[in-house]
Amino acid sequence: MSIEQQISRKQRPPFHDRTKEAIEHPFLQKAVRYTQDRLRGGKKRAEAEIGNWEEWRLKAEAIRRHTVEHLDVYLDQFTTNVENAGGTVHFADTSQEVLDLVTQIVRKKEARSIVKSKSMVSEEVDLNHVMEQQGVEVVESDLGEYIVQLADEAPSHIIVPAIHKNRQEITRLFSKEAGKLLSEETAELTAFARKRMREKFLQADIGITGCNFGVAESGSVVLVTNEGNARMSTTLPDTHIVVMGMERIAPRWRDLDVLLTMLTRSATGQKITSYVTALTGPRREGEADGPKEMHVIVVDNGRSSMLGTGYQDVLHCIRCGACINVCPVYRQIGGHAYGGVYPGPIGAVLTPLLEGFEGWTELPYASSLCGACTDACPVRIPLHERLLDLRADEVETKQTPWSERLAFKGFGVLAEHPEWFEKAAVMGHWMGKPLADQEGFLQKGPGPLKGWTDSRDLPIPAKTSFRKWWRKEGKQDG
Template identity: 55%
Template sequence: MAHDISFDQRVDQAVHDTSLQEAVHLTQDRLRTGRIKAAGELDNVDEWRQMASDIRSHTIENLDSYLEQFADNVEANGGHIHIAVDDKEAVTVVNRILKEVNAQSVVKSKSMVAEEIHLNESLEASGVKVTETDLGEYIIQLADEKPSHIIAPAIHKTRKQVTELFSKEAGYQLSEEAEELCDFARGKLRQEFLQADVGISGCNFAVAESGSVVLVENEGNIRLTTSLPKTHIVLMGMERIVPGWKELDVVLSMLPRSATGQRLTTYVTAVNSARQPLDVDGPENLHVVIIDNGRSDILGTAYEEVLKCIRCGACINVCPIYRHIGGHAYGSVYNGPIGAVLSPLLDDYEETKELPFASSLCGACTDVCPVKIPLHELLIEHRKDEVDKGFAGKREGMTFDMFGKMTTKPWLYAKGVKWAHAATKPFSEEDEITKGPSLLREWTNSKSMKRPPNMSFREWWERERKE
C-alpha cells in the first residue's frame, strides 16, 4: 500500500476540503442517529451485544472446524471451494475462473475484501470490463476513487458532485433530483446486468451448518449480480462465518441496526447453490473463494478480537477523527477506528504507522461496537508495539524518555514544575501556549494549551497551610 503523498498531507487536504466536511458530517449524523434510535428499540441492547460478541468469539476460537464444515457443505450442494492464502492467490483464482468461462464482462456488488485484494485493477488489466453495481460504489468508480466508508463508500460526495459525474457519463446535463439520478444509474446498470458473463459478490455471513452465503442489501443489485450471470463468484474473508442459522439470527439483527439504523435491510439473500433443475433462474456455476490474506496471523494474538468485526461501520459513524478527515486520509481500504486497528495487521507498520495514533482514544467506538471489540484498547496495544519496534521516531523517544525520568524522580519533577512557567514564556501569549516547541508544534498549529501556572499546587497548599 504505497502512497504518493504522506499521511500528514492527506489529512491537511481533507480538513481543508469544505465539500468533504459537508458530506461527511451530514451522512455521519444520519447514520449515528439511526443507530441510536434502533438501539433504543431494544430495551436489552447490551444483552444482544453480549450474545453477538459471544457468538463471534466462539466462532473465531473454532474457526478451522467451522470453515471445514462450511466448505464440505458448499461442495455437497454442488459449489466449488477455493482457498487463497494471500491477495495474489485470490486474484489468480478469480482470473482463472474467468478464463475458464471466457468472461468478457463482470458485474460486482459491494465487497471490501475485493478492494483489499485490488481485484478491479487486476481484472481490468486482463481486459475484462468490471462494473460496480452498488450505487455508492458506482459513483466512486466513475470518480476513479476508492471507498471512504465500509457501508457508505461515497459518503464524501455531495449531491452536486454526483450530478456532475452522472451528467458526464450520460453525455447530457442531469438535475440534482435524487429520482432522476437514480433512474439514470438504474438504466445504465440494468444493461450491464443483462450482458455480464460473471457476477462477483462479497459475503456478509457464511452459515457453516448449511453451506449458505448470506448477503444483505437495500438496492436489489446483489440479487441481480448473483442470479443473472451464468457464473457467481463469492469473495469471502475467512472470518465471515457463523455456526448456524440460530447464531445468524443474532448477528443479523445487530448488523443493520448498527449500520444504518434499520431493523432489517430491504433484502436478505441466502445463496445455497448454483441453479437446480427446478429453478427458473440463477447461475450455472457457484465458486466460493475463502481468503486468508493475513487473518490467520491474527489468531492467538492480542488483536484476535478484531476478527469479530461484522463490518457495520458504527465505530466510524461516532469517530470524531473520521468526522474531520473522512476515509481517504487513512490511506487504507479499511478506515476509521476499525481500519486503524485492522490495517496495520493486514499490511505492516511501515505503511500504516500513523493510523493507531489517528485517534483521540475517547472510547466511543468501543461503546457502540455491536460485538464489543475493545477498539480503543487495541489502538493502545498498537502504539506500544510501534514503540517496541522502533517506529516512534528518535525525537519522540528521547522526549518521552526524558519525561519518564523526570516524573520518576520527585526532586527533579518538583524543579521541572517550578521552572515550567518561565520556560514556556517564549512560546506563550498571556496564559496560552500558542507556538509550542518540537513535538508540541503540531498541536499548537491548530489549538492552544494553558501555560503552566507560576505556582504549583503543592507550593500553594504549603503557603495556605502556614497562613
C-alpha cells in the same frame, strides 16, 4: 490528481496532508456530519425499539467469540457443505492468491465482463484495477460503489461509499458516462444508473460478490443489500465468484438471526434490509435461473495472524459501520484521510494488523480514545483498548520517531528523580515565559510543540511547583 484518486491507486500523500485537505473540504464536512447524525439517530431508535439492546450485544459477542475461537472447525464444515451443494471452495492466503484465483476463473471462462456487488475484501486486494488491466470490464452494481468507481476513487464509508460526493459531482460523472448532459434531478440520475446496470447484468459473463456471512451448517452464502443488485449479480451471469473474509462465518441459522438483527439496526437503524439473499450452491437441475458455477474464495490476507493474540476479537467485526458513525475523528476528516480500505476506528485498528505498521503508523493515533466506538459496537469489540495496544506495539518495535523515544526516555529519567524533575519544571517556566502570552499560555510552540499549539493552548510550567508549595504551606501550618 485528487487525494481520493491517489489513495485508490496506492499513492497516498502523508497523513497530515490527507487530514488537512479533508478539514478544509466544506461539502465533506457538511455531508459527514449529516450522515453520521442520521445513521446514529436511526441506531438509537432501533435500540430503544428492541428494548434490551445490551442483552442482544452480549448474545452477538458470544456468537462471534465462539465462532472465531473455533474458526477451523466451522470453516471445514462450511467448505464441506458448499461442495456438497455443488460449489467449489478455494483458500487464498494473500491478496495475490486471490487475484490469481479470479484470473484463472476469468480466463477459463474467457470472460470479458464482470458485474460486482459490494465487496470490501475485493477492495482490499484491488481486484477491479487488476481485472481492468487484463482487459476485463468490471462494473460495480451498488449505486454508491458505482459512483466512486466512475470517479476512480476509493469508498469513504463502509456502508455509504459515496458520502463525500454531492449531487453536482454525481451529475457530471453520470453525464460523462451517458455521453449527454443529465439533469440534477434524483429521478433522472437513478433512472440512468438503473438502465445502465440492467444492460451490464444481461451482458456479464461473471458475477462477483462479497459475503456478509457464510452459514456453516448449510454452506449458504448470505448477502445483505438495499438495492437488489446482489440478486442480479448472482442470478444472471453463468458464473458466480464469492470473495469472503475467512472470519465471516455464522455456525447456524439461529446464530445468523442474532447477527442480522444487530447488523441492520447498527448500520442504518433498519429492522431488516430490503434484501437478505441466501445462496446455497449453483443452479440445480430443473431450476430456471442462477449461475451454472459457484466459486467461493476464502481470504486470509493477514487475518490468521490475529488468531491466538490479543487482537483476535477484532475478527468479531460484522462490518456495520456503527463505530464510524459515532467517531469524532471521522466526523472531522471523513474516510479517505485514513488512507486504507477500512475507515474510522475499525480501520485504524484493522489496517495496521492486516498490512503491518509500515505506512500506517499514524492510524492508531487517529483517535481521541473517547471510547464511543466501543460503546457503539454491536459485538462489543473494545476498539479504544486495541488502539492503545497498537500504540504500545509501535513503541516496543521502535516504529515511533527517534526524537519521541528520546524525549520519553528523558522524561522517564526525570520522573525517577523528583529533585531533578522539580528543577526541570522551574527551568521550563523560565524558558517558556518569553514565548508565552500574558496569561501564561504558549500560542505558537517551538519544534515538536507546534503540533499541539496549532489547535490548542499550552500552559507553561508554574513558577512554583505543587510539591514546593506544599512543603512551604506544611511548615506554616505546623
